[in-house]
Amino acid sequence: MQHAELPDLILESLLRAALMEDLGTYGDVTTRAVIPAGVTYDARLNARAEGIVSGMQIARLAFHLVDPTLKVEVLQPDGSPCAPADTLMTIKGSAASILSGERVALNFAGRLSGIATLTAQFVKETKGTATRITCTRKTTPGLRIVEKQAVLHGGGFNHRFSLSDAILIKDNHIAAAGGVRAVLQAARASASHMMRVEIEVDRLDQLAEVLDEGGADVVLLDNMDTPSLREAVKMVAGRMVTEASGNMTLPRIAEVAATGVDYISSGALTHSAKTLDLGLDF
Incomplete structure (x- = not known):
């Protein structure tokens, strides 16, 4: 599935920081030393493993920030499958510019394609059910927006992007606020009509208390075994959205999706994905 690109403006500061980190204080000294001025080349960004493509928008922007005259063509857009030896992108123009942008472009594209690929593997396990796979906030600091975009490219869905997106009451909130009823009453009193409320429970008796009190839109069923998840879905009976985590x-x-939960959230999508092997070939 293909998704609309993010505005380049949102990504520019992230990419500028990465390029400055890589170019250092004096630029690409190797390229300046060994590549004569004016040399041009055609380069190909190739897949060396099977997976789902992500990060092409970012790689393209990285090359253009180094040199706006480079001609970059994306052949395999974000969200598309790839196989070994597939060419995902071509870059034509100054050899020095291509070499200077290579590592940043590959770092992003490999990392994000790895996330998209792992997400697609999770999504495949939900086939035949209505369960959706979603990510968490367990992302690389500073890279959340692009890592969550990669989850979309893999067929998953996004959880909240920040603490300000929704009210998510976790076990520590419940303990500090004085219990399930107290925390739900406080949330209802402060939440606007646009703000959804989710509450985490790890026992069925807590879930019963939430159902009795009301006031939550979503219940997060945390660290429950499969029989407990199945029973929790029966107890909720469609009154709230259910999320297993x-x-x-x-x-x-697959076995969790078969319980009937609406969502399965996993931090592994972003914190444990293996980088997809990509390479830039002249």
Whole structure:
């Protein structure tokens, strides 16, 4: 599935910081030393493994920030499958510029394609159910927006982007606020009509208390075993959106989806994805 690109303006500051980190205080001294001025080349960004493509927009922007005259063509857009030896992008123009942008472009594209690929593997395990796979806030600091975009490219969905997106009451909130009823009453009193409320429970008796009190739109079923998740879905009976979280590893996804939960959230999508092997070839 293909998704609309983010505005380049949102990504520019992130990419400028990465390029400045890589170019250092004096630029690409190797390229300046060995590549004569005016040399041009055609380069190809190739896949060396099977997966789902992500990061092409970012790679393209990285090359253009180094040199706006480079001609960059994306052949395999974000969200598309790739196989070994597939050419994902071509870059034509100054050899020095291509070499100076290469590492930043590959770092982003490999990392994000790895996230998209792992997400697609999770999504595949939900086939035949209505369960959706979603990410968490367990992202690389500073890279959340692009890592969450990669989850979309893999067929997943996004959880909240920041603490300001929604009210998510976790176990520590419940403990500090004085219990389930107290925390739900406080949330209802402060939430606007546009703000959704989610509450985390790890026991069925807590879930019963939430259902009795009301006031939540979503319930996060944390670290429950599969029979407990199945019972929780029956108890909720469609009155709230259900989200299973905690120990949601790939081998377990199919059996959890079969319980009927609406969402499965996994931090592994972003914190444990293996970088997809990509290379730039002249």
